[in-house]
Amino acid sequence: MLENIVVWLGDELAFAGSSLLDTSKRVSVWYLASALLFAGVLLTVRYGRQGWLRLQPYLSWRVWFHRSARTDYQLWLVNRLLLALLIPKTLTQAVWISWLYFYWQEHGFRDLQLGWSTSVVMVLFTLCYFLIDDFSRFFVHWCMHKSPWLWAFHQVHHSAKVLTPFTVFRTHPVEGLLFFLRSMVSQSFVISVFLVAFPNQVSLWQIYGVLVTTFLFNVFGANLRHSGVALSYGPRIEKWLISPAQHQIHHSVARHHYDRNFGVMLAVWDRLFGSWHAGHDDQAIRFGTQQAIDDMGMIGQWSQPFKDIQRLLRDRIKHRQMWLKQLSQKNAPHD
Ligand SMILES: [Zn+2]
Ligand SMILES: [Zn+2]
Numbered sequence: 001m002l003e004n005i006v007v008w009l010g011d012e013l014a015f016a017g018s019s020l021l022d023t024s025k026r027v028s029v030w031y032l033a034s035a036l037l038f039a040g041v042l043l044t045v046r047y048g049r050q051g052w053l054r055l056q057p058y059l060s061w062r063v064w065f066h067r068s069a070r071t072d073y074q075l076w077l078v079n080r081l082l083l084a085l086l087i088p089k090t091l092t093q094a095v096w097i098s099w100l101y102f103y104w105q106e107h108g109f110r111d112l113q114l115g116w117s118t119s120v121v122m123v124l125f126t127l128c129y130f131l132i133d134d135f136s137r138f139f140v141h142w143c144m145h146k147s148p149w150l151w152a153f154h155q156v157h158h159s160a161k162v163l164t165p166f167t168v169f170r171t172h173p174v175e176g177l178l179f180f181l182r183s184m185v186s187q188s189f190v191i192s193v194f195l196v197a198f199p200n201q202v203s204l205w206q207i208y209g210v211l212v213t214t215f216l217f218n219v220f221g222a223n224l225r226h227s228g229v230a231l232s233y234g235p236r237i238e239k240w241l242i243s244p245a246q247h248q249i250h251h252s253v254a255r256h257h258y259d260r261n262f263g264v265m266l267a268v269w270d271r272l273f274g275s276w277h278a279g280h281d282d283q284a285i286r287f288g289t290q291q292a293i294d295d296m297g298m299i300g301q302w303s304q305p306f307k308d309i310q311r312l313l314r315d316r317i318k319h320r321q322m323w324l325k326q327l328s329q330k331n332a333p334h335d
Pocket of ligand 2: 157167168226248251
């Protein structure tokens with residue numbers, strides 16, 4: 001038993017380590033380097049030699065070894081182990097897709113027989129996949145800020161006092177589980193609908209269109225979003241794409257930055273929901289929630305959300321009891 005646990009632990013840790021060299025993973029050394037190069041070139045074009053000085057927060061060991069950053073690494077590793085234990089290996093996307101595929105067919109959804117060429121179907125598939133995936137990320141994130149029950153868990157991500165690319169993994173396991181379900185549901189939905197509507201026209205190679213967008217997102221600075229390097233995409237592109245500077249605003253302690261920029265890739269969702277805030281290269285932002293959780297280590301990051309949920313429940317019960325008491329007093333017969 002113990003031997004099995006040690007072997008499993010060793011395998012999972014080796015897998016986590018190897019993901020740092022895996023070109024399909026966002027926080028691989030390749031994308032960490034490409035983000036640096038991208039920001040370096042863009043800032044040099046904008047500010048000349050001074051531009052490189054703006055990269056200092058990305059390279060500073062004080063940031064990478066900050067207590068907050070060390071908590072990011074711990075959460076990254078331990079959450080990986082926990083989610084590997086909690087999510088059964090059999091619950092793959094293929095299972096969801098085939099379940100939905102038969103569900104659509106049982107409910108009368110069939111081949112649309114539109115006669116469209118494979119390339120048209122491919123473009124449509126890539127577009128739908130990208131838009132639904134990006135919107136569902138935005139919407140779940142939006143809910144995490146608007147519901148106090150969900151915010152209790154999401155505050156862990158916002159408690160980072162310094163941002164490093166690993167802050168993307170600074171999440172509570174409950175949030176990790178929710179986002180895992182989100183990606184399963186949204187991606188399986190699009191793939192299964194296309195498999196039924198355009199049989200024999202959607203195959204695995206068409207997913208490359210989606211992989212290309214993820215690749216471009218990673219090459220061009222996905223890792224800068226969680227960093228101290230303020231980089232905007234310029235006034236025109238900023239309105240359409242979420243720049244690193246925009247996501248840094250999302251992490252700001254400043255009151256006028258609260259609940260701004262929930263998006264991942266597209267800025268249009270935030271503009272539609274009225275939560276968009278443009279970023280600037282010269283913005284100076286302090287990160288965190290300014291609550292006690294900011295200074296907590298890994299155990300505190302795990303337990304504090306449950307304490308907050310307990311408090312919310314107590315308040316809810318107290319409220320209800322008061323309401324019932326008022327109601328019974330109102331309905332009591334008067335002398
Ligand atoms: Zn957030
Ligand atoms: Zn973030």
